[in-house]
Amino acid sequence: MKHFDVYRIISASLRTGVILSMASVISGIVIIMVKGGADGYTLAQIASYSKSQTLYSSLIPLNNLFTGMYQLDGAFYVAFGLWVLIFTPITVVVIALMSFIETRNRLYIALSSCVLFVLFFAMLVVPHFLS
């Protein structure tokens, strides 16, 4: 494999992530405004700050993310955009890991795997215990 410029790739992937995410969030908000609601919630409820009325993250069923997007439900576009944003920095660690594998830097392969392990632990294991 040819040596790749890790800085350039990181910079490009961060930019792509932010742009994709912002585009999805903005289109989601526009759809919500146009349709006057999303995911069974009215516009007034979505814009409310009250915890008992409003639509917040854990109420959005992520299992239906793509069906929701297919049905042009704005909430799912915002959710998709926010998750793209959450995953954007993680790709940086993956790219760094790949560059360490390429240079066979054992210590840093271990350290970046460790970071990825904690990240996936936080995303997949911890939420299980929250509900």
Added chain:
Amino acid sequence: MYELLAIILKFISIVFGGILAGFIGSLTGLGGGTVLVPLLSIFYGVPIVFATGASLISTIATSAGSASAYTKEKIANIKIGVGLEVATTIGAVVGSLLTVYLDHHALTWLIYVIFGIVLLGSLVPAVKRGQSELPPHTRPDWTTRIFELSGKYHDARLKKDVDYNGIRWWLGEIIMFFAGTVSGLLGIGSGALKVLGMDWAMNLPMKVTTTTSNFMIGITAATGSSIYWYSGYIQIFIAAATAIGVVIGAYFGAKALVKITNKDIRWIFLAILSFLGVEMIIRGFVTDNIIFIVPLIQFLISIVIAVVFIAVLYLHNMRRVRSVEAL
């Protein structure tokens, strides 16, 4: 129709708040979240957990946005960043679980108070910022060799290549654990603590510290975000508006930072931040009815304490600058 217009205006007003937060945050180097959380909770009446949730999301957006610009200059040290991320991510898990615990036990007033204290504490290093560009020369220690903490970058302003050796990796890790905890607990990037870890503990040059910290902030915030998501702390309407606003604000803040030659203007923003810090502490006690103060008196008390706080910092700073000039 009337309702739609009101909601669009509400959205725009939050975007505007985000722009302001991103602008001040990037100008003072503290990051958008530090301004955003008090702004949303004090002036917009947003519940604290929604404010921290929106802030955490916005923190990722700004970190990713500005890191994409910084990493191209190749100043950020990826090895140091990834190595320290081990501690910040573990800290972020601990911190965000702590928030969930406080929320479930009706102790959210503590989040306000801790936020205020952290905000005031971050102002002290923010004041010193930009005075010493390069750290004093120290001999590399055993961690420098094992963890490969040496590096080199080209400083455009000093017009030379700067070589550096990071030391005390273990101390950096310990501080980063706390930085991660604070980030997960308060929904901010905790850039001030990250800078402390790399600048003071590991003796790295300011440029390396700030760019590496910026690149790390996103990873730390992403760790806490999923826990926030499943706990329901991310209100999509608010988070969408602030993420858009903070990105715009941070962009202009970074542009303005280059143009501003008069350093004293930063003091105005630091004064606003110290007001927000004091106000957060008082607000914490008031929301839980531990003490009762009329809002107007509350603002007045905050202003007075903030003015005293910033005056002490200003005078202390002036004396230091003068003693440096005398040398």
